[in-house]
Every structure is written in structure tokens, then in C-alpha cells.
Amino acid sequence: MEHIKLALQGYNFGGGYITWAVDKYGGYSYSNAVEFSTMQAAKLGWERYGDTQYVSHVLRYYPYGRAFTTGGDTAIVEVALSQVGNVGGQPYWSWYGFSEHVDWCACFVSWSAEQCGYIDSGILPKFALCTSGEAWFKEKGQWADRTYEPKAGDIIFFDWDGNGVTTHVGIVQKCEDGTVYTVEGNSGDECRTRSYPVGGKAIYRYGLPRY
Known part of the structure; x- marks a missing residue:
């Protein structure tokens, strides 16, 4: 499941997030998703970058516990x-x-x-x-x-x-x-x-x- 979360957030942010998160933190966490989003938004001059809650937004549609x-x-x-x-x-x-x-x-x-x-x-x-x-x-x-x-x-x-x-x-x-x-x-x-x-x-x- 931790790998699935990493892949989901990487899908939303782009592949650069996966390498960055694994190298710096060993994988996905909500806090590092926020950090990456803030970093990328500042770098690109955007107000926001991606959806920091993408993982929970996707997983809520699955009957996760049953499956x-x-x-x-x-x-x-x-x-x-x-x-x-x-x-x-x-x-x-x-x-x-x-x-x-x-x-x-x-x-x-x-x-x-x-x-x-x-x-x-x-x-x-x-x-x-x-x-x-x-x-x-x-x-x-x-x-x-x-x-x-x-x-x-x-x-x-x-x-x-x-x-x-x-x-x-x-x-x-x-x-x-x-x-x-x-x-x-x-x-x-x-x-x-x-x-x-x-x-x-x-x-x-x-x-x-x-x-």
C-alpha cells in the first residue's frame, strides 16, 4: 500500500516526485507531498502545484477494507x-x-x-x-x-x-x-x-x- 500511495501521488505530481520522495524520505508521506508541492510552486512561480491530498481523494472511492x-x-x-x-x-x-x-x-x-x-x-x-x-x-x-x-x-x-x-x-x-x-x-x-x-x-x- 505504501508503494501504491507513492505511485498515486507521483501520477498527480509527475515522475520527479517519486525519485525525490524515495531519495529524501524513503517513500510517500502526506507531509512530504506538501513539501514537494510548495517547492515546485515556488520554483515555477505558480500559486499551487498539484493536489497534496490526491492519495486520499483516490483511495476514498475504493472498498479498500474489503478488497x-x-x-x-x-x-x-x-x-x-x-x-x-x-x-x-x-x-x-x-x-x-x-x-x-x-x-x-x-x-x-x-x-x-x-x-x-x-x-x-x-x-x-x-x-x-x-x-x-x-x-x-x-x-x-x-x-x-x-x-x-x-x-x-x-x-x-x-x-x-x-x-x-x-x-x-x-x-x-x-x-x-x-x-x-x-x-x-x-x-x-x-x-x-x-x-x-x-x-x-x-x-x-x-x-x-x-x-
Whole structure:
């Protein structure tokens, strides 16, 4: 998939990007796509150069999780990681049915689940409010407190205000050496990977899908 991303961005920017990205960074990343675009625009005297989000714009049209993942609890992680670098939350909130930009962390989790067929199969809910996702997992009895050591594919809920109400949600990438690694949509209006200590104060609870 990393090679596919490199090829896609190279198609948009031209072959010079591929050689430059491999030589300087070892491959594609969203940040180096932005760097290359800025460099080329300045060099050519243009206002902009290419589409820095071309990779996510193309991959959103593919049923990526169903076609190219290893399945099980890692499929949703693979899908989510393929979207890292997306800014603004398209197509997640529009896929959900909103006509304008909204807080899209839950939409991102739901979109990732849908790409794997998990909504149709009832493994994960389609939800746009974190509290709705919480209610679904509670009703199913698939709910763990913040001291739980999660595994790949678990759904992590956050309480930034410390008031006992969840306001943000993401997907657990892995848990190693007391650290939880996540993929989150709408983290500063961007899809990003982040990390937290197990049992950290910002963590609210976990939803535990039965893959």
C-alpha cells in the first residue's frame, strides 16, 4: 500500500516526485507531498502545484477494507491508516449524510467500519455522535474502562473535559509497553496517528467489537 500511495501521488505530481520522495524520505508521506508541492510552486512561480491530498481523494472511492486488507481486527486499522493526512474530513462526513462540515471523528470511525463491511454485518455501529457509539457498545455489553489494555481494532473514546461525557473517538492501532497507539479523525481537523499512556486521564472508555 505504501508503494501504491507513492505511485498515486507521483501520477498527480509527475515522475520527479517519486525519485525525490524515495531519495529524501524513503517513500510517500502526506507531509512530504506538501513539501514537494510548495517547492515546485515556488520554483515555477505558480500559486499551487498539484493536489497534496490526491492519495486520499483516490483511495476514498475504493472498498479498500474489503478488497485489500488481511481481515479480522486489523482490517479497520489498515483502512484508517490509509487515510492519515486527510484534512477537512471529506468524504467521511458527506458519506454519513451531512451537507456541510461537522465534527467528524465518529463519522471517520463509521466510514472505516463500512469499508470493511462491519456495519452491514452488525460488528460496529454507524454513528456520528460519540455518545451514540457509547450507548451501542454499552447495550451490547462490549464496554471496558480506561484501565483496560486495548488491542488493535478496539474503539477508543475520550473525555477531554474530564466531566464524564465522551466527546471524541478513534481506532486503536496497537498497544505496546504501556502505550496506546491510535488513528483518529478530526484531530485538529486532520486524520492523524496519536499515542497515550494506558489509563491516561483523557481516555474515557473502550468499545470492544466482536470481529
